[in-house]
Amino acid sequence: MLTEAQAWKALAAVPDPEIPVVSVTELGIIREVEAGADGLRVVVTPTYSGCPATEMIASSIEEALLAAGAGRVSIDTRLDPAWTSDWIGSEAREKLRAYGIVPPSGQAAVGGARPLHFVRRSPLACPRCGSTDTTRLSEFGSTACKALYRCRSCLEPFEYFKPI
Amino acid sequence: MSEQTLAAAPGTATPEQLEYLLRLGDNALILGQRLSEWCGHAPVLEEDMALANMALDLVGQARLLLTHAGQSEGRGRDEDQLAFLRVERDYRNVTLVELPNGDFGRSVVRNFLFSAFQVLLYGRLSSSADAGLAAIAAKSLKEARYHMSHAAEWTIRLGDGTAVSHDKAQAALDYLWPYTAELFAASPADDAVAAAGIGPAWSELEAEWEDLVLPVLAEATLTVPARVPFKTYGKFGRHSEHMGHLLATMQYMQRTYPGAQW
Numbered sequence: 429m430l431t432e433a434q435a436w437k438a439l440a441a442v443p444d445p446e447i448p449v450v451s452v453t454e455l456g457i458i459r460e461v462e463a464g465a466d467g468l469r470v471v472v473t474p475t476y477s478g479c480p481a482t483e484m485i486a487s488s489i490e491e492a493l494l495a496a497g498a499g500r501v502s503i504d505t506r507l508d509p510a511w512t513s514d515w516i517g518s519e520a521r522e523k524l525r526a527y528g529i530v531p532p533s534g535q536a537a538v539g540g541a542r543p544l545h546f547v548r549r550s551p552l553a554c555p556r557c558g559s560t561d562t563t564r565l566s567e568f569g570s571t572a573c574k575a576l577y578r579c580r581s582c583l584e585p586f587e588y589f590k591p592i
Numbered sequence: 593m594s595e596q597t598l599a600a601a602p603g604t605a606t607p608e609q610l611e612y613l614l615r616l617g618d619n620a621l622i623l624g625q626r627l628s629e630w631c632g633h634a635p636v637l638e639e640d641m642a643l644a645n646m647a648l649d650l651v652g653q654a655r656l657l658l659t660h661a662g663q664s665e666g667r668g669r670d671e672d673q674l675a676f677l678r679v680e681r682d683y684r685n686v687t688l689v690e691l692p693n694g695d696f697g698r699s700v701v702r703n704f705l706f707s708a709f710q711v712l713l714y715g716r717l718s719s720s721a722d723a724g725l726a727a728i729a730a731k732s733l734k735e736a737r738y739h740m741s742h743a744a745e746w747t748i749r750l751g752d753g754t755a756v757s758h759d760k761a762q763a764a765l766d767y768l769w770p771y772t773a774e775l776f777a778a779s780p781a782d783d784a785v786a787a788a789g790i791g792p793a794w795s796e797l798e799a800e801w802e803d804l805v806l807p808v809l810a811e812a813t814l815t816v817p818a819r820v821p822f823k824t825y826g827k828f829g830r831h832s833e834h835m836g837h838l839l840a841t842m843q844y845m846q847r848t849y850p851g852a853q854w
Contacts, residue, residue, distance in 0.1 A: 477652025477732060478624075478645075507656070508727035510734060566638035567742045572645040572735070576638060592734045 430498040435461045435468055438496035442488050445481045446571055449527040452485060456515025459506055467500025468493055473511045476572045476592075513573075513591050524589060525555045529574065532591035554579035555586050564588075603666020608784035610665050611684060612791060613725070614674070615781075615827060616713075617657030618685035620732075621675055622835075623706060624650030625842050626693055635696050642742060646703070649735040656728045663724075676846035680835055687826040688771040690835045697750050697757065698764035704743035705768060708804045709775055710736040712797045721789035744808045751812025762814055769817045774824040775801070 430438070439461070440453045452458055452472075460471035470489055474482050486503050493501045513532040516524075521531035530552050551560040559581035567590075569576035574587040605613065627647035634640035655671045662669040688706060693699045714736055717729035750761040775794055782793035809816055826832070845852060 476649060477656060477735060478648030478650070479652070480648065507731055508723070510727070510731035512734075566642050567738060567745075568638075568642035568645040570641065572649055572738075576641075590738065592738070 430463065430468060430493065430496055432461050432463045434496060435463065435470075435493060435498065438492050439470075439489065442485075442492045445484045445488065446573075447524070447527070447529065449523050450516070450520045452489065454517055454520035454523070456517070457485070457511060458489075467502065468498045469502050469504060471504045471506050473506050473509075475511050478572065481571075511592075513589060516589075528555050528586055530555050530577070530586060530588040532589045534591055552577060552588055554582060554584070556584050557582040562586075603664075605661075605664035605666075606784065606788075608781040609722075609788065609790060610661060611781040612785040613657060613661035613664060614684040615686075616717075616725075617654050617661055617674070618683050619689050619706075619710075620650045620657060621654035622683070622685040622838065623689040623702075624648075624654055625838060626689065626691075627699070627703075629693055630699065639696070643699070646739050646742070649732075649739065653728070653732045653735070656732075657725075660724050660728060664722075672846065676843045677850075680831055680839055681829040683826075683831065683835070683839075684829060685826055685831075686771070686774045687824040687832050688768065688774065690826065690832060690838055691768070691771065692834055694764065694767070695760060697760040698767065700743050700746040700750065701761060701764040702768055703739060704747045704808065705772055705805060707736050707740040707743055709772075709797065709801055711740050712800050712804065713792070713794070716792045716797070720791055722791075725790065747808060747814075748812045751809070751814045758813065761812065765809065765814050766817055770820060770822040771824055773819065773822050774826060777824075777827065779827060 436453065436458075439458055440451050442452045444450055444452060444455055455475070457473050457475060458470060459473050460469075462469045462471075470493070472486065472489070489503060490501045516531065524531045533552070552562050553560050554562055554577075557579060559579055561580040562577050563580060564575060564577050565585070566576040568574075569587045573589060573592070575590050576585060577588055578585050624647045627643050627650065630640065630643040631647070632640065634643055654675065658671040658674040662671065662674055688702065691702070711733065714729040714733035718726050718733060720726040720729065747761065750757040752758070753761075776798040778793065778795050782795065785791050786793040786796070806816065824832075826835075
């Protein structure tokens with residue numbers, strides 16, 4: 429049997445398959461862990477509706493918990509409240525930056541309307557050289573959660589984890 | 593598949609509510625299918641990835657919405673049965689989303705016209721009396737905003753671009769604009785669903801939609817065509833000649849290998 433604390437510890441070692449530098453707990457998608465008579469119940473809130481990693485994440489969670497000694501694992505999906513990038517903690521944000529992905533800026537979940545045109549109030553700083561002479565190449569990068577940018581100083585591309 | 597806790601009490605939906613849910617799911621599904629056709633064919637790699645990512649978002653929304661519709665219906669139909677095993681007349685998407693992609697300009701202008709509608713609709717649905725639907729809408733709204741922003745930027749870039757890109761964007765708008773009337777056409781299902789507090793009658797959204805869309809089209813230096821009498825019936829299951837071809841491609845695997853899972 430695995431206690432809830434042990435389960436959280438095991439989950440903290442499960443990487444996001446697309447961005448392995450952060451764990452599923454750091455992303456904020458694990459909402460609840462409950463140890464009951466018939467095993468562990470884990471509540472997961474998916475990031476994007478079409479995120480292709482969703483099923484992979486569920487199987488990694490199950491695998492990690494079974495390997496840590498859980499007898500039985502069930503995974504529930506919870507949509508409400510919707511996942512927001514605001515749930516990514518400050519430590520994980522620095523890990524993202526060190527990995528070459530600019531973490532989401534500002535707060536995403538508050539307020540209703542968003543301006544139609546995204547005019548960035550302050551330009552993004554390149555995660556490699558720190559220059560703010562950067563430009564967006566595409567609103568959608570290698571995954572829906574990231575936009576693609578380029579630094580005009582060091583000429584390297586980088587990604588931006590979009591606030592959502 | 594992980595267990596869904598969407599809370600739809602099985603079999604509680606009225607026929608009108610089911611109709612409304614299928615419209616939502618089918619619009620996302622069919623536009624997702626159309627956008628996915630761009631994969632490997634977009635003019636530049638960045639846009640190829642953007643269109644494919646938006647297709648994934650839409651198909652993801654369709655999965656949630658159709659799962660919810662199936663649960664609300666209570667006849668045991670799951671997302672796959674609803675997406676792949678219905679006949680053409682049972683799809684409830686508007687004609688706008690099933691039209692062929694055309695060139696990049698037409699795809700972008702359609703994405704703009706439709707995602708602006710989705711932003712408004714999902715915004716209203718996020719306070720739906722149907723808690724499962726509200727949760728799906730609140731989540732999908734975040735995605736639709738990014739789709740709209742992407743498409744609005746491209747609409748402006750193409751419309752207010754070169755003479756060629758302007759002409760193509762204008763041709764796209766001329767072609768697509770009449771079909772947008774269907775979004776706001778009144779229907780009994782809409783009225784019943786609005787009365788039950790589940791979602792807005794789509795006609796309620798027309799003025800807000802124009803407020804959102806017209807300034808962008810103006811900035812894109814595009815001329816908005818006059819409204820002409822135009823009737824489309826996709827919402828009621830009567831589709832254009834393009835729909836059968838789309839379904840033949842989309843349903844191929846399930847028709848060839850019924851019940852196949854991967």
